[in-house]
Amino acid sequence: MAYNSNPFLERMSERTTSDMEFVRLFSPKILEKLAEDAFEGAVHVFRSAPGAGKTTLLRAFTPPALRAFWNSRHRPDLSESFRKLVARGVLTDEGSHQFLGVFLSCASGYADLPSNVSSQQEGVFRALLDCRIVLRTLRSLGALLGFSTQEQLGDILLGYELLPQLQGIPNFESALELSLWAEEHERRVYAQLDAFMGPPDGELPTHVRFEGVLWLQSIQFYHEGRLIAPKRLLMVDDMHKLRRKQRTMLIDELTVMRPSIPVWLAERTVALGEELLSQGAREGRDLREYSLDDMWTGSKGLSQFTAYAQNILDRRMLSQDMVAVTSFTQCLRNELVNSDARTQITAGIRLFREMAERHKSNQRYIQWLARAEQYIAEQSIESMLELYVTRILLVRDESKRQLTLEMMLTEEELEERDSSQLRAAAELFMHEELGVPYYFGFERLCVMATNNVEELLALAAALYVGLQSKQVLRKDELILSPYEQEKLLRDVAAGKRDFIPKTHTEGTRAQRLLDSIGEFCYDQTFVPNAPYAPGVTGVRLSRAELAKLTAPSQPLGPTGVMLKRVLAECVAENLLVQRESQATGSRDSGTVFYLNRSLCVHYGLPLQMGGWRDISVGELMKWMERRLTLPRKSLEIN
């Protein structure tokens, strides 16, 4: 038996934590984001990068988890989940016997069915899925009723009044008989697959349609004379593990079947493969698609994700007793203190003076420089930021001066030209030039997670190790300073980048491509006049460039095909975040590929999205094969 030591390293997905632990760590905020129509009879496809919370969401609707939610309904810290589930009609105050969630994973060998007998293989796939739906349904029913042995299923009677005639699933009177049939059926398939030197006793069983879904939506369950679990939900996870043909067949046939119960299919975005770069909507009344990655985008997205993240991290913090703190956010200092950065302030003032020296006699900047002197006198982090803003504005004005009259610039003009983007760029420049921490604080931690819970937990795990060290060293204050946070977070970001070849199928090429994009963005960001403030964190392919990449004739040859695959994998794995950019008067529409925010930390880039530069497919192909290296420029104007 294993015990968790760092609560942030534990993944909540299928079966890796106990049901009680799952309920304790589950953040109900995700239920708020679930679409209203998700419980209607239709096929609902949930899609996201790994770690966005698909399996966690699905697991919450399985009988053991629902029982645990119901049992903990009176606990103040857990009652919110219960209330939200009641609001969704999943649980009632009286009990949890009305709703039956059936959870199946496609990572169970469907893709390994023999491919050399293709026509038979489709039938075997259907037969295997059908008997697993039956088996998991009956076992889930046992869990719903709190049965401890399989034999107790004999107490459940099956009613066939509403069920159409099925060819592949027999009509047994009791759930136990049907459960034994399903087990035997599955074992026969596997006995023949495992034998593989030739089927020992005849053909593999095959079905001509997905009868398991028809069975689940119509069968009646009776226990002690009462009808139980009239509401059903079928959840099929890991659809990306299916072969392309199997996945298409399952979605298409289920959609055509128009199920009367909700069928949730969850898959990683990688299942779309290269379709990702040219995806079109195929939604309809019977097929509904939801992107968990996009759940947190939009105007309120970040604040909602931050609340969700805080909830998740605080729950995990409560589940440990090594560090004597109960709230994760309490452990992170959100602002810099002047005393932490004395050396950097002195260095910053020196750099400003050197730069301002050549403007000293220029009447145009007299007021700006006088104000800068006041900031210098203050010697604080805030005044340092003002000096950097002034410095960028000086460079900008200097570069445009030929076109303007040599009039004195007032302090008001300085303020007018100031903006939040400019201040963000100034903060980043301070970080780059002076080493003043930039990647710290809870909100930025959430941004670094790129809307992904797994990434959030990986970052939090590193910070937790820092807290553990403080506890071990008996430090007075269990709070991580901005410097400490930045060091730990940069280490995680570097680890993420280094592990790309070890964890992704086209990892080595993906790493070269991402490094090159990072290098390119760095080069575009750290320009003295900060032209794309706060900076560039993505590259854009115009519609015309994308057309070259996705053309069926493959005009770019094998390298183009590989680039398409690498880009699709990077998007699917959340290493690149895809956003559409609309056409304007002067430019074509296109797709922006933003770097993952943790990778932005590694490349020293800002965390805001928005800044991108156009790029050609040819350049990306070169970068994928050979890492781009550009000379590092100084932020000072020579």
Next chain:
Amino acid sequence: MLWDHYVFRRGNGVHDLWDSLLRNRSVSLLYIAGRGFDVRAQTVMSEFVTGQLGSQRLTANAKLLLLSIDGYELDDDVRQLTEENASSLERTFSLLGNTEIATISAPDGDEETSPSDALRQRVEAVLAEVDGKTDIVLDVSSLPRATYLALLTSILRKLVPNKKIVPNAVHPLYANGVNFQVLVAEDAKLDGEIRAEDPSIDLVTVPGFVTAWHAESVQDWPLVWFPVLGENRVNQLQKVIDSAHIPYEAEVCPVLPHPSKDPRRADNLLVEYRAPLFDSRKTPTANILYAHESHPFEAYRQLLGAMRRYLDSMMIMGGCRLVMTPLGSKLITIGAGLACFEMRPSDLHANYGVAIPHAEPKRYVVSVESLRRSTPEISALVLTGEAYGSAG
């Protein structure tokens, strides 16, 4: 225990073994090797062929089945070395017989063949050649782990369909006198220097050991996981963990190489695997198993013993799944493979099962210099045949 008595030789002892095994009889030989970059296969074949061309040896017919495994990402110099290696193997074997290259492309993302299915097809191609042979040699030196484990266990299943030892009857390992031997050019240090990267998205399950991993009906059985640890394979271990098939309540029993030429090797591995095994799961250190680095039958005994103990304890809970993930060096992996073969139930309705999931890498990174510099020691394991001809 099937290999309670066993035949294992290494170094110069291998030639003595071949002399006693192959002298003064007509040999119908199937030699299986990989068409890979690992030049250690040349050493093994050259030693074997030289011996077989000696006096009092008679080769009736011989075939080299060279398994070509495409789809790996290799540096140019390693790719070139693969070609040189293949030419050299064919040239060396031509003194005994013909070569047939069996090619099965490793599937990439778009194809309709999963890695496990491709492996199954590869094994089927090899098994089709086994009938009628008196001697089968499996040289694992340049074969990927999952491939040689699949070949090892499936050839054994074909030769030893019934594993039950009956007193005063012919030992099951006699296998109608077919001598099946596994040859390994072992250099644990070099194995540790070969870096496996870009693991495939899909896990490979060794054919014949699928049910316990995938069947829905056995998913509620308790699971005992034996990851056999080796250097630079943390990412592959993580892939198995990420597959979510290893539940939180699983008993995890890491297998470490000890004794080893490097006495710190086991310690270093513990440090390397700290995050996935000890930080996130806090695997009890009492669960760790130690297996001799260069003695496969010792590893076999250790693992088989542990599997049986766990099976005895877990049967009270209605069933048990025993899962082994091979990440260690070759000899330990072979020992672990033998244990899995022996533990695998023959009965369809047995309430336990054995599975071998593995995350195959798509890229190998290794210095050509290290490969050329390697001075491996040849080991030979005779697994079936005349050596086991007496009653059990």
